[in-house]
Amino acid sequence: xxxxxxxxxxxxxxxxxxxxxxxxxxxxxxxxxxxxxxxxxxxxxxxxxxxxxxxxxxxxxxxxxxxxxxxxxxxxxxxxxxxxxxxxxxxxxxxxxxxxxxxxxxxxxxxxxxxxxxxxxxxxxxxxxxxxxxxxxxxxxxxxxxxxxxxxxxxxxxxxxxxxxxxxxxxxxxxxxxxxxxxxxxxxxxxxxxxxxxxxxxxxxxxxxxxxxxxxxxxxxxxxxxxxxxxxxxxxxxxxxxxxx
Amino acid sequence: xxxxxxxxxxxxxxxxxxxxxxxxxxxxxxxxxxxxxxxxxxxxxxxxxxxxxxxxxxxxxxxxxxxxxxxxxxxxxxxxxxxxxxxxxxxxxxxxxxxxxxxxxxxxxxxxxxxxxxxxxxxxxxxxxxxxxxxxxxxxxxxxxxxxxxxxxxxxxxxxxxxxxxxxxxxxxxxxxxxxxxxxxxxxxxxxxxxxxxxxxxxxxxxxxxxxxxxxxxxxxxxxxxxxxxxxxxxxxxxxxxxxx
DNA sequence: CGCGTGGTTGAGTCATCTCAATTACTGTGG
DNA sequence: CCACAGTAATTGAGATGACTCAACCACGCG
Numbered sequence: 001x002x003x004x005x006x007x008x009x010x011x012x013x014x015x016x017x018x019x020x021x022x023x024x025x026x027x028x029x030x031x032x033x034x035x036x037x038x039x040x041x042x043x044x045x046x047x048x049x050x051x052x053x054x055x056x057x058x059x060x061x062x063x064x065x066x067x068x069x070x071x072x073x074x075x076x077x078x079x080x081x082x083x084x085x086x087x088x089x090x091x092x093x094x095x096x097x098x099x100x101x102x103x104x105x106x107x108x109x110x111x112x113x114x115x116x117x118x119x120x121x122x123x124x125x126x127x128x129x130x131x132x133x134x135x136x137x138x139x140x141x142x143x144x145x146x147x148x149x150x151x152x153x154x155x156x157x158x159x160x161x162x163x164x165x166x167x168x169x170x171x172x173x174x175x176x177x178x179x180x181x182x183x184x185x186x187x188x189x190x191x192x193x194x195x196x197x198x199x200x201x202x203x204x205x206x207x208x209x210x211x212x213x214x215x216x217x218x219x220x221x222x223x224x225x226x227x228x229x230x231x232x233x234x235x236x237x238x239x240x241x242x243x244x245x
Numbered sequence: 246x247x248x249x250x251x252x253x254x255x256x257x258x259x260x261x262x263x264x265x266x267x268x269x270x271x272x273x274x275x276x277x278x279x280x281x282x283x284x285x286x287x288x289x290x291x292x293x294x295x296x297x298x299x300x301x302x303x304x305x306x307x308x309x310x311x312x313x314x315x316x317x318x319x320x321x322x323x324x325x326x327x328x329x330x331x332x333x334x335x336x337x338x339x340x341x342x343x344x345x346x347x348x349x350x351x352x353x354x355x356x357x358x359x360x361x362x363x364x365x366x367x368x369x370x371x372x373x374x375x376x377x378x379x380x381x382x383x384x385x386x387x388x389x390x391x392x393x394x395x396x397x398x399x400x401x402x403x404x405x406x407x408x409x410x411x412x413x414x415x416x417x418x419x420x421x422x423x424x425x426x427x428x429x430x431x432x433x434x435x436x437x438x439x440x441x442x443x444x445x446x447x448x449x450x451x452x453x454x455x456x457x458x459x460x461x462x463x464x465x466x467x468x469x470x471x472x473x474x475x476x477x478x479x480x481x482x483x484x485x486x487x488x489x490x
Numbered sequence: 491c492g493c494g495t496g497g498t499t500g501a502g503t504c505a506t507c508t509c510a511a512t513t514a515c516t517g518t519g520g
Numbered sequence: 521c522c523a524c525a526g527t528a529a530t531t532g533a534g535a536t537g538a539c540t541c542a543a544c545c546a547c548g549c550g
Contacts, residue, residue, distance in 0.1 A: 012332070043475075061385045064471040069385040086367065087257070087374050091476035092381060111367075118363045122331065122356075125370045128377060129332050135380035136337060140306045140314040143387040143432030147506080178528065187388030189507055194530055226309040230288075231336035392538075423496065434539055439498060 005053055005103070008077030008165055011235050012130065013123035022117060026109040027051065032101050035176075039081075039094045039102070046084035047107045052076050055100025056176060060184070061092045070185035072134060073097070073158065073177070077165045079127050085110055098176045126233075133231045142187045145226065150186045151196050152225030155206070157232070159215060164234045171215040175208075200224075250298055250348070253322030253410055256480050257375065258368035267362060271354040272296065277346050280421075284326075284339045284347070291329035292352045297321050300345025301421060305429070306337045315430035317379060318342070318403065318422070322410045324372050330355055343421045371478075378476045387432045390471065395431045396441050397470030400451070402477070404460060409479045416460040420453075445469075 006020055015023075030053065033039065039057065040046050057074040071092060074080045084090050085107035114121035134157070141150050158175065162168040179197065183190045200206055205221045207214040215221055222228075251265050260268075275298065278284065284302065285291050302319040316337060319325045329335050330352035359366035379402070386395050403420065407413040424442065428435045445451055450466045452459040460466055467473075 059381070061381070063385060063389050067389050069389045071381040071384045083374050083378070087371055087478055089475060089478075091378050091478075114367060115363050118360050118366055121363055121366050121370070122359060125366070125373060126332055128370060128373045129328050132373060132377035132380055133328070133336050135377055135384060136304070136306070136316040139316045139380060139383045139387055140308060142384055143430075144308055144312050144314045179530095180528075185388075190528090191508080191530085192506060194528095195506095198530085230334060233332055233334075233336075425496075435497085436499090436540080437538060439496095440538095443498085 005051060005077060009079065009123055009127065011164065012126040012233060013119075015120070015123060019117060019120050019123075022113055023105075023120065026105045026113055027103040028106055028109070029104045030101060031104060033096045033099065035096055035098050037096050039096060040084060040090055042090055042093045044084075044090050045088055046081060046090060048104050049079060049081045049085050049107070049110060051103040051105065052078050052080055053101040053103055055102075056097040057094055057100060058097050058177075058181070058185075059092050059094050068184045069187070070181060071138065072131070073185075075158075075161055075165055076167060079124065082110075082124055082128055097181070130233050133233065137231045147186070147188050147192055147196050148199065149225050150188070151182060151193065152200065152205070152221050153227050154182065154186060154225075155213060155215065156218075156222050156225050156227035156229075159213070159218070160229050160232055160234060164232075171218060173213055174211055175213040176211040250296060250322060254324065254368055254372065256409065257371040257478060258364075260365070260368060264362060264365050264368075267358055268350075268365065271350045271358055272348040273351055273354070274349045275346060276349060278341050278344065280341055280343050282341050284341060285329060285335055287335055287338045289329075289335050290333055291326060291335060293349050294324060294326045294330050294352070294355060296348040296350065297323050297325055298346040298348055300347075301342040302339055302345060303342050303422075303426070303430075304337050304339050313429045314432070315426060316383065317376070318430075320403075320406055320410055321412060324369065327355075327369055327373055342426070375478050378478065382476045392431070392433050392437055392441050393444065394470050395433070396427060396438065397445065397450070397466050398472050399427065399431060399470075400458060400460065401463075401467050401470050401472035401474075404458070404463070405474050405477055405479060409477075416463060418458055419456055420458040421456040 006015065006023060009015070039050070042062065052074055054076050056076075057080055058070050059072040059074070060068050060070045062068055081094055114124070137157075141153050145153065155175075159168055159171070159173055162173040167173055179193045180190045182188075183193045186193070197208065200221075201208065203220075205215065205217055205224065207216060251260065251268060254260070278300075284295070287307065297319055299321050301321075302325055303315050304317040304319070305313050305315045307313055326339055359369070382402075386398050390398065400420075404413055404416070404418055407418040412418060424438045425435045427433075428438045431438070442453065445466075446453065448465075450460065450462055450469065452461060
């Protein structure tokens with residue numbers, strides 16, 4: 001495990017070299033998982049949290065009728081499932097989307113670090129604050145926006161986040177999430193997601209091929225999705241506004 | 246400001262008497278606000294957070310077309326807007342629902358406390374974790390559940406939370422939130438909220454009068470709303486299952 | 491008395507869902 | 521090498537739930 005993986009965390013809080021070393025030392029092992037595997041299940045009491053070294057994960061809830069609601073995505077560099085170890089029982093599940101590599105930090109080490117270095121505690125806390133902010137944005141997205149806007153918004157969000165994680169270039173990023181997954185995240189039917197995608201493509205906003213999204217016009221896509229990146233608390237973007245233009 | 250107001254915080258983390266004193270000492274003043282007043286606005290950079298001594302607040306976002314989406318409620322005993330001071334800019338606004346009394350904790354004091362007493366930092370962090378968990382539950386609620394279920398679920402959530410805060414008795418609690426507000430929280434039209442309320446009343450699940458909700462049958466209401474309180478991380482309830490029974 | 495707010499009712503519209511069938515692609519075993 | 525199964529995406533058509541619009545009621549207050 002190398003330190004560069006802490007890059008995303010550092011975008012929220014400046015960490016001293018020692019801080020980073022302490023965090024790196026807390027990693028006891030790494031695990032590799034295939035796609036679509038549960039990492040933690042609702043109701044469990046996890047004793048570790050994970051730093052995503054590579055891959056994409058999703059958080060989801062299972063509702064009464066068996067329907068799934070995806071309530072968030074996590075990408076490379078995210079710290080994921082801080083909740084569990086800190087507060088105890090899981091209120092939702094976490095699963096891989098793609099094959100992923102995770103660094104494991106045990107609960108005890110986590111708590112000990114915070115006790116010893118409150119500054120790291122604040123850094124981790126901020127991570128939770130951003131998670132909460134994203135969840136609230138999703139509430140607004142799913143609650144009030146049209147399907148069109150929702151999907152545009154989601155793609156903008158993930159584009160920005162992946163970009164900040166160094167996983168997007170020229171408006172292209174890997175997007176291994178199926179239309180069925182998008183439907184489960186955005187509260188829509190798969191059929192409708194398909195139709196919205198078609199419209200977005202027809203409007204020249206993006207191109208999809210295989211598991212890659214290529215956004216042709218960020219400006220218009222953000223306009224469509226009413227997207228403003230403030231809630232992600234990322235350092236200001238260096239992106240050029242249009243891939244075309 | 247008296248210490249009992251920290252009761253809700255203590256439900257998440259045991260605090261020593263000194264911890265509580267430190268927190269109480271951090272309170273520099275209290276403010277009183279009328280109903281429906283903005284406390285913090287989207288885009289601002291607040292330098293304080295608030296402990297709600299009395300009243301109910303809402304977090305909301307304003308969308309492109311001027312529509313409002315309420316993304317959460319806060320009740321007496323909640324620590325509210327920890328985000329702002331910790332992370333900087335606000336991604337949403339906070340307003341009172343009812344007239345409220347708030348204890349003010351300045352940013353500097355907050356950060357200093359955490360540095361000095363990491364355990365308090367963890368307690369506050371947990372508060373954020375619960376906020377995030379609630380937001381995720383709302384995503385699922387708004388994304389996948391029927392209007393009927395959504396409203397039942399919301400009432401169950403608020404009932405439980407108010408109960409835990411000592412603000413509900415015999416299934417009765419003050420619910421000063423208008424149907425228009427519920428509509429803005431649940432992604433519905435006011436007309437539809439009205440019809441759902443009527444149905445819930447007709448089904449004998451609850452009675453409303455003035456700003457008070459009286460739940461007649463918690464069990465069935467929770468069933469309707471697919472409500473499970475796990476995500477609130479409250480100490481287990483001592484409530485009797487039926488008010489009727 | 492008139493006005494503003496919150497809630498209710500009715501009627502028509504339309505967005506999105508459901509159901510069902512079809513295509514494209516990929517990996518697997520005969 | 522081909523047949524087959526399984527996954528992901530697409531298309532069409534009909535059903536319907538929730539929305540919008542608009543009127544109306546009840547209440548409290550200046």
